[in-house]
Amino acid sequence: MNKTIIVSNRLPLQVKLTDSSIKVIPSVGGLATGMKSVHRDSNGVWVGWTGLTDEAIDENIQKQVDIAVKKEQCVGVNLTEDDIQNYYYGFSNRTLWSLFHYFLEYTEYDKHAWESYKRVNEKFAKVVLNQIEDGDKVWIHDYQLLLLPQLIKAEKPDVSIGFFLHIPFPSYEIFRTFPKRGELLEGMLGADLIGFHTYDYERHFLSSVKRIANKEVKFNKITHNNRIIKVDSFPMGIDYKKFEKATLDNQEQNKRQKTEIQRRLDEHLSQSKSTKMVLSIDRLDYTKGIPNRIRSFEYFLKKYPQYREKIRLIMLAVPSRSQVPQYQKLKRETDELVGRINGQFSTVSWTPIWYFFRSMPFENLIDLYTSSDVALITLIRDGMNLVAKEYVATRTRKDGVLVLSEMAGASIEMSEALLINPFNFEEIADTLKKALEMPIEEQRERMTSLQKRISRYSVEKWAEEFMNDLESLQNVSQYIKADKLTESKQSKIIKDVKQSKNTLLLLDYDGTLVNFTQKPEEAKPDKELFRLLESIDKNPKIEICIISGRDKETLGKWFAHTNYRLISDHGVFYRNNNEWNALEILKNDWMADVIPILETFVDRTPRSSLEKKSFSLAWHYRNSDLEMAEKRVVEINTVLTSLISNTDLTIMHGNKVLEIKSSKANKGQAVLHILDEKKFDSIIAIGDDWTDEYMFEDLPETAHTIKVGLKKTNAKYYLNKVEDVRSFLKNLTV
Numbered sequence: 001m002n003k004t005i006i007v008s009n010r011l012p013l014q015v016k017l018t019d020s021s022i023k024v025i026p027s028v029g030g031l032a033t034g035m036k037s038v039h040r041d042s043n044g045v046w047v048g049w050t051g052l053t054d055e056a057i058d059e060n061i062q063k064q065v066d067i068a069v070k071k072e073q074c075v076g077v078n079l080t081e082d083d084i085q086n087y088y089y090g091f092s093n094r095t096l097w098s099l100f101h102y103f104l105e106y107t108e109y110d111k112h113a114w115e116s117y118k119r120v121n122e123k124f125a126k127v128v129l130n131q132i133e134d135g136d137k138v139w140i141h142d143y144q145l146l147l148l149p150q151l152i153k154a155e156k157p158d159v160s161i162g163f164f165l166h167i168p169f170p171s172y173e174i175f176r177t178f179p180k181r182g183e184l185l186e187g188m189l190g191a192d193l194i195g196f197h198t199y200d201y202e203r204h205f206l207s208s209v210k211r212i213a214n215k216e217v218k219f220n221k222i223t224h225n226n227r228i229i230k231v232d233s234f235p236m237g238i239d240y241k242k243f244e245k246a247t248l249d250n251q252e253q254n255k256r257q258k259t260e261i262q263r264r265l266d267e268h269l270s271q272s273k274s275t276k277m278v279l280s281i282d283r284l285d286y287t288k289g290i291p292n293r294i295r296s297f298e299y300f301l302k303k304y305p306q307y308r309e310k311i312r313l314i315m316l317a318v319p320s321r322s323q324v325p326q327y328q329k330l331k332r333e334t335d336e337l338v339g340r341i342n343g344q345f346s347t348v349s350w351t352p353i354w355y356f357f358r359s360m361p362f363e364n365l366i367d368l369y370t371s372s373d374v375a376l377i378t379l380i381r382d383g384m385n386l387v388a389k390e391y392v393a394t395r396t397r398k399d400g401v402l403v404l405s406e407m408a409g410a411s412i413e414m415s416e417a418l419l420i421n422p423f424n425f426e427e428i429a430d431t432l433k434k435a436l437e438m439p440i441e442e443q444r445e446r447m448t449s450l451q452k453r454i455s456r457y458s459v460e461k462w463a464e465e466f467m468n469d470l471e472s473l474q475n476v477s478q479y480i481k482a483d484k485l486t487e488s489k490q491s492k493i494i495k496d497v498k499q500s501k502n503t504l505l506l507l508d509y510d511g512t513l514v515n516f517t518q519k520p521e522e523a524k525p526d527k528e529l530f531r532l533l534e535s536i537d538k539n540p541k542i543e544i545c546i547i548s549g550r551d552k553e554t555l556g557k558w559f560a561h562t563n564y565r566l567i568s569d570h571g572v573f574y575r576n577n578n579e580w581n582a583l584e585i586l587k588n589d590w591m592a593d594v595i596p597i598l599e600t601f602v603d604r605t606p607r608s609s610l611e612k613k614s615f616s617l618a619w620h621y622r623n624s625d626l627e628m629a630e631k632r633v634v635e636i637n638t639v640l641t642s643l644i645s646n647t648d649l650t651i652m653h654g655n656k657v658l659e660i661k662s663s664k665a666n667k668g669q670a671v672l673h674i675l676d677e678k679k680f681d682s683i684i685a686i687g688d689d690w691t692d693e694y695m696f697e698d699l700p701e702t703a704h705t706i707k708v709g710l711k712k713t714n715a716k717y718y719l720n721k722v723e724d725v726r727s728f729l730k731n732l733t734v
Contacts, residue, residue, distance in 0.1 A: 002135035004044045004467070006035055007128055009088070009144040011048040011074045015065055017057070024068045030386075031141065033239040034459035038139070038467060039073060047127050050076040053084060077127050079120065086116035092144045093321060099178055100143060100167050101287045101381045106326050109179055118147060121187075125151035132156055137470060140191070142166045147183070150190030162470040163191035164234070167383040168409070169201040175208045185213045189224045193470045195234045197384045197409040202233045210626040216656075217626070226720035228710045230473055234466050235413050237458040238386050243366075243393035244455075250366045251396075261364050265371040268312055271349075276311045276436050279372035281365070281387050282379070283320040284357070286330050289380040289405065289422045290317060294337040294353070296378065296428040301345055301352060303429050309350040311436070313376070314368060316356045331357070369394035374401045374435045377408065378422040384409040388417065389454050398444040398451075401435035403428075413453060416446040482707055485717040485728065493684065493704050494731050500681035502541055505732070506671060506695065508687035509548035509555075511655055512708050515722050518623050520611065525558050532726060535733035537564070542732065545674065547571075547667055549659065549691060551613045552580055570652075570661060570691050571670035572615050576677075583673055584665040586615045590649060594660055597639060605632050616661035618654075633658055654689045667691055668698030675700075685715075686725055 012032035016023040038044050050065060069076050090113035098106035125148055128138060139162040140148050149163050175181055185208060188194060196202045209215045215224050222229040254262060269275050282288040297313050321327045338355045345352045375391040385408040392402060402417040411419055420431050497503045507513055510523055517523045536542055545565035548555060552568035559566060566575035574583050598610050598619050605628060611618040621629035636658060640651055650663040685695055688708035696705040696714040705715035708725055719725055
């Protein structure tokens with residue numbers, strides 16, 4: 001039975017060592033809950049670090065740990081203390097975390113940490129590859145493993161790989177500053193499906209792929225290494241039923257016996273009917289905007305003094321990465337701000353901020369959620385923020401108000417919350433006042449809408465949708481409408497050629513026989529190609545015809561020593577028996593009007609160029625910024641469409657080239673001219689471009705038509721790349 005291999009930095013469990021035993025405690029909540037159907041309820045395997053370094057345990061204990069985690073359907077990746085310091089605390093958290101959250105001032109780049117990051121990703125790859133069997137799928141999680149998808153794809157090209165980033169992906173302008181930007185993108189592009197929490201992150205990623213990696217992007221699909229990679233947004237949810245049930249259980253428990261925290265909360269609330277509590281829960285992290293939140297609360301107390309002694313901010317800051325200097329500084333700043341504000345505003349019976357710097361048991365979190373009138377979440381940047389959703393899930397009485405930063409990924413789907421700019425103290429203070437004074441009817445209306453949406457799109461639903469998308473991507477033939485030219489299908493074509501009296505072999509040039517180059521003139525035939533074509537030409541049954549958009553001077557020069565049929569300029573000129581003839585009588589007087597327009601676009605689009613042919617003009621933008629070039633293509637279409645509306649000219653879109661030519665000539669009509677000259681028992685046509693579709697359409701149904709690359713096509717078959725074309729052609733020489 002096929003399985004899914006889940007990969008994350010840490011395994012969803014804790015390993016505790018005692019003198020006499022090894023105890024494994026499975027994690028609950030969060031990612032572990034979402035992946036339950038993929039992991040626990042099937043024969044899935046979870047790969048990750050156990051939390052124990054190589055130095056902490058000997059070989060005998062390591063074996064016992066391996067056996068213990070295997071019982072939980074997990075496989076450990078062994079890491080050293082150096083790995084943790086440099087890969088995890090170093091590159092992952094001092095570099096990627098700050099970069100992806102837009103904190104360039106905290107972003108450190110250390111070569112040693114980068115090498116450690118690569119080495120650990122390779123360790124993960126080795127463990128995952130040992131687990132993969134035919135038909136398995138791999139789902140990789142988060143920023144610690146950005147290189148892993150490509151490492152696996154390089155060894156197992158047919159395995160289906162999903163990758164999900166749980167933090168923001170930064171804008172192109174931020175990401176482009178990073179020294180190893182290309183390597184990170186290349187690593188992520190090993191996946192077949194790449195997921196983000198929001199469309200904004202998806203959009204930023206696609207922009208970097210186009211502008212840094214120079215990959216072709218159409219809507220949310222990337223063409224890379226002759227694969228189609230889908231990029232989409234999947235907003236992660238929570239275990240809604242768990243929080244809802246815990247709240248109802250908590251209410252029943254409080255009727256019998258209250259926790260110490262609940263008693264203290266009730267004491268505050270009982271002071272007056274107008275007494276309010278505002279909740280703030282976060283990890284102590286600079287991305288959470290905790291100092292700004294405290295300062296904005298101070299501003300609120302100054303602007304609205306009537307709320308003094310009637311409101312309390314309950315702040316729970318969970319310790320995080322306490323050995324990192326930025327976090328130590330943040331802790332000191334937070335402590336000082338809380339102390340100063342409490343010292344400034346406190347009375348004998350009232351302290352404005354209750355500040356907890358620790359983790360709390362789950363039941364105490366429920367106490368805080370259910371007792372607070374307002375949840376104040378003013379983070380500076382966050383991939384999603386599940387605290388906001390947890391607060392909503394616990395409001396079983398449909399009351400309470402969520403004040404949420406618009407910088408949280410969750411804000412996209414939680415529009416009924418009161419959204420604020422975390423840098424605008426005035427707005428935060430006014431919004432907090434609005435929340436405190438909101439009528440109960442409006443609270444219930446907003447909360448009901450939020451709960452309906454959050455309960456529907458739970459963490460289980462999130463995992464299910466991602467896996468369904470990954471499953472649907474496995475059949476690429478549905479997208480391109482052609483079958484892969486497998487070895488068995490190739491054998492049938494070779495057999496057909498051998499049994500036929502004569503075969504016409506139609507070959508496009510650029511992108512089919514040779515790879516594209518930065519400059520078109522550099523894509524000359526190499527010695528290997530000449531030898532390959534010469535070997536095929538020795539077979540008297542096969543006639544070669546190279547059919548290209550190249551001008552006749554270039555094609556004639558490159559293949560002057562051969563007797564192949566040549567068709568140039570997309571079907572304008574035809575060479576047979578070493579004699580060139582025009583298949584269509586065309587004019588080129590229109591060029592004088594179009595050249596100045598295209599030259600304007602060349603000037604406005606850096607690194608683009610204009611190629612002037614005998615009867616067509618080609619604007620090349622292969623080396624340009626693709627985002628800019630795509631906008632220019634739309635502009636050129638708009639300008640030229642009206643100009644050529646009453647002519648026989650047409651605009652053709654090729655592989656990073658736009659060409660204006662007469663519609664009287666195309667590859668399909670040129671091929672039909674050859675078939676009028678001579679009858680062929682068998683026909684093979686291979687091409688990669690949009691212009692080759694005319695040829696595929698006009699050839700007889702019996703022809704073997706082959707598209708190069710993963711694109712929608714009228715051809716029967718497809719091959720991935722130029723190298724595959726040459727491999728297929730070698731079979732014709734046998």
